[in-house]
Amino acid sequence: MKRLMLRLLVPALTLVVWEIAASGSARAPRPSTVMQTAVRMIANGDLLFGLATSLGRVFAGFALASAVAVPLGIAMGSIGALEKNLDPLVETFRPIAAIAILPLVILWLGTGSMSAVTIVAYAAFFPVLINTIAGVKRVEPNLLRAAYSMGVPPMTRMRVVLLPAALPAILVGMRIGLGLAWTAIIAAELAVGAKAGSSGGIGQMMFVFYAYSVELNGIVVCMVAVGIVALILDRVLRELLARAVPWSRA
Amino acid sequence: MNEAKISLDAISKSFGPVTSPVVAVDRLSLDIRAGEFLAIVGPSGCGKTTVLNMLAGLDKPSAGTMTLNGRPIEGPGAERGVMFQDYALFPWRTVRGNIEFGLIYGPAGQGLSSAARDERVSRIIELVGLNGSESKYPHQLSGGMRQRVALARLMANEPEILLMDEPLAALDAQTRIILQDELLRIWGQDRPASERRTVVFITHAIDEAVFLADRVVVLSSHPGRLKRIVDIDLPRPRGDATRKSAAFADLSQSIWELIRDEAYRATMN
Amino acid sequence: MASSFPTTAAPRRRLGGLLVYLRTMGLFVAAWFIVALNVPNKLLLPSPVDVALALRDSAMDGELFDNAAVSVVRLFVSVVAAAVVAVPLGLAMGRSRLCNDLFEVPVELLRPIAGIAWIPLALFIFGIGHRLPLFIMFYTAFFPLLIGTAAGARTVDERLVAAARTMGVPEHTIMRRVIVPAALPSILVSARLAVAASWTAVVAAELVGAPSGLGYAIEYYRSMLSTPSVMAFIAIIGLCGFLTDRALRRLGAVLTPWAQTEQAR
Numbered sequence: 200m201k202r203l204m205l206r207l208l209v210p211a212l213t214l215v216v217w218e219i220a221a222s223g224s225a226r227a228p229r230p231s232t233v234m235q236t237a238v239r240m241i242a243n244g245d246l247l248f249g250l251a252t253s254l255g256r257v258f259a260g261f262a263l264a265s266a267v268a269v270p271l272g273i274a275m276g277s278i279g280a281l282e283k284n285l286d287p288l289v290e291t292f293r294p295i296a297a298i299a300i301l302p303l304v305i306l307w308l309g310t311g312s313m314s315a316v317t318i319v320a321y322a323a324f325f326p327v328l329i330n331t332i333a334g335v336k337r338v339e340p341n342l343l344r345a346a347y348s349m350g351v352p353p354m355t356r357m358r359v360v361l362l363p364a365a366l367p368a369i370l371v372g373m374r375i376g377l378g379l380a381w382t383a384i385i386a387a388e389l390a391v392g393a394k395a396g397s398s399g400g401i402g403q404m405m406f407v408f409y410a411y412s413v414e415l416n417g418i419v420v421c422m423v424a425v426g427i428v429a430l431i432l433d434r435v436l437r438e439l440l441a442r443a444v445p446w447s448r449a
Numbered sequence: 450m451n452e453a454k455i456s457l458d459a460i461s462k463s464f465g466p467v468t469s470p471v472v473a474v475d476r477l478s479l480d481i482r483a484g485e486f487l488a489i490v491g492p493s494g495c496g497k498t499t500v501l502n503m504l505a506g507l508d509k510p511s512a513g514t515m516t517l518n519g520r521p522i523e524g525p526g527a528e529r530g531v532m533f534q535d536y537a538l539f540p541w542r543t544v545r546g547n548i549e550f551g552l553i554y555g556p557a558g559q560g561l562s563s564a565a566r567d568e569r570v571s572r573i574i575e576l577v578g579l580n581g582s583e584s585k586y587p588h589q590l591s592g593g594m595r596q597r598v599a600l601a602r603l604m605a606n607e608p609e610i611l612l613m614d615e616p617l618a619a620l621d622a623q624t625r626i627i628l629q630d631e632l633l634r635i636w637g638q639d640r641p642a643s644e645r646r647t648v649v650f651i652t653h654a655i656d657e658a659v660f661l662a663d664r665v666v667v668l669s670s671h672p673g674r675l676k677r678i679v680d681i682d683l684p685r686p687r688g689d690a691t692r693k694s695a696a697f698a699d700l701s702q703s704i705w706e707l708i709r710d711e712a713y714r715a716t717m718n
Numbered sequence: 719m720a721s722s723f724p725t726t727a728a729p730r731r732r733l734g735g736l737l738v739y740l741r742t743m744g745l746f747v748a749a750w751f752i753v754a755l756n757v758p759n760k761l762l763l764p765s766p767v768d769v770a771l772a773l774r775d776s777a778m779d780g781e782l783f784d785n786a787a788v789s790v791v792r793l794f795v796s797v798v799a800a801a802v803v804a805v806p807l808g809l810a811m812g813r814s815r816l817c818n819d820l821f822e823v824p825v826e827l828l829r830p831i832a833g834i835a836w837i838p839l840a841l842f843i844f845g846i847g848h849r850l851p852l853f854i855m856f857y858t859a860f861f862p863l864l865i866g867t868a869a870g871a872r873t874v875d876e877r878l879v880a881a882a883r884t885m886g887v888p889e890h891t892i893m894r895r896v897i898v899p900a901a902l903p904s905i906l907v908s909a910r911l912a913v914a915a916s917w918t919a920v921v922a923a924e925l926v927g928a929p930s931g932l933g934y935a936i937e938y939y940r941s942m943l944s945t946p947s948v949m950a951f952i953a954i955i956g957l958c959g960f961l962t963d964r965a966l967r968r969l970g971a972v973l974t975p976w977a978q979t980e981q982a983r
Contacts, residue, residue, distance in 0.1 A: 202819055205816070206819050206822060207823065210824050285742070286738075286742075287742040288743070290960075291960075294914070294956045294960045295953075296918035297918070298918055299921045299955045302936050303940075303949065303952060305940065306943070339537065341533045344531070345531065348507060348526075348527075348529070348530070349525075349527050349530070349551035349557065349606060350525065350526055350527040350551070350557065351551070363541040364539075364540075366541075382918070385832055385834055386918070389838070405837075408838065409839075409842065418838045421835070422835050422836065422839065423831070425832065429830035430830045446586055446587070447540075
């Protein structure tokens, strides 16, 4: 009991201090006004619409990235020559953050969902690829040898031994990639929102609150929503990992 | 029963760059008889595992020929089953899933209906004493149980030859002794010699080799060469009484004396 | 038994790696050049030559260096500031139940809110200028450093601590001489993560709200529709990110030579 109270002490204090400190200025957001705005935004569906739009883009981009990164990672992890020759490309583009190529992507694809999905895919691509490669390389060689010695043909070995053995690492890569994808979409929508007004996502909503309606409470509500979704995505993927690959804990 | 099942003729294996190769095995010649239990011992670096890998077809000799039933060995095959150190069990498959793996995905299961396959797997599970653990996963099993799953997986393919690379090395001393007895039982030491499969068994524990084998091949190291082949004429079936016998102690001691100096040098340098 | 590698192997491997790098990137640039020839619209896909020229021009009139310096300095200042706060706090949280209980909840609540999501609010508080990117980068670097340090402090091999205690070493010395060195590899790994994350944040922050820096430059050139310059600056961002990562890896090798294993990625 005492531990629980200790844990809640700092957050509770912060909320109280914040409420009091902000009551001086009429426009400053504070816990009470934020709550009111949150209720309003949920009730009129704005918040959920924004989240759904952003999440839709995230999943689309993430699926696209994984569809390329996983097979490529398996190939690169299995064929040393392929990895050696493609590695320079990976290492050159990896340090270039997704957000840095956003202006380029906007130049090419405009300010709509296509750009957003592309940025998300780029952001999620590298963690998935790199973790898949590492996972494939870390597969215990005797597992493949055992199947080989039982006369199992190569393609079947890949499907039935390599893939399940590398799966824990691939899923870890996906968890990291999804987290980065979520951050990337917010950043992309913020940056695009600054140019194009708005078209739906949470990041764009935040920017509209900043630039047009000057609704600071709305901004805070969006920030909290961003945090909550990030938490949920992470937890869901951790659960998935624990369920799908229970042996990787042991 | 005494014709050669596998024949090694001046087998050599080198590793590393052509300019400065490391010779792991040097002109090893050996005949392995059908139905015998053959142990290979030697100090570290004598190429025991390399020889096994070549017998399994996972590696090719640099020189010399290896034949099985008169035909050259050209790669792995289900007729030569391998049991690896650390067992190499598939962690995502249950005990039953591991054992039936070779039958589902490899040539050994061809022509087998799924009912026949299930029946064979059940029989093997019974044989190695894993009833009741069929649905468990490897990470839920003890070392001794994992070893038996690996053995069962191997035997489900009904290989002619069993190749085992230090299978009991990862176990504690008590479990080892129990599993040595189990291994002999499963191999069929209580049954007539013609019903036994050929086993090539690598170990660095001399007493284990003497207890289990019909013959012990002693290799010297750096490079790996044949030092001596020792006939173990202890009567079968063997058990605790064998371990206490004077003949057992003498054989173990004489083999130890063959490799003691090399082992000393390897440890202290 | 004891295999001695010939001493020429290491430099030869590095040279080989460099050759592969040049070959692959050379092929890439060549393919780019060919594709660019077939795309007449220079806005859409400038050729590598155009980008190289843009790079040269920016380098020559100092713009490249000025903007890069601004971004790098911001990065350095924010990461160091974040480390100054996060590392001691992380050590405390890793070793003291009380500290952990006090701060765990706020950390876990704030962490998922990406630094980037703070930009609109921060724009209100700080306005456009230096403080915005600094704040965003500080925030972004803070959490990986805090959590990595806490994890490193928590997972110190307890037998090391026990060994020190049995020798009668006082607690605060144990912290300095046992816990910190033992946690250092983990701290440095999380520093690399923090720096990488901060690079992302700096571009986003400068893109939206700063009058200088690499992110600002990219956005400026985009609005001027000069794609070659946009690409040139993107390349520089990648280069800076790469160099800072390498620098940190070197630092790690120097400070913690005993822990240099799978830290490659």
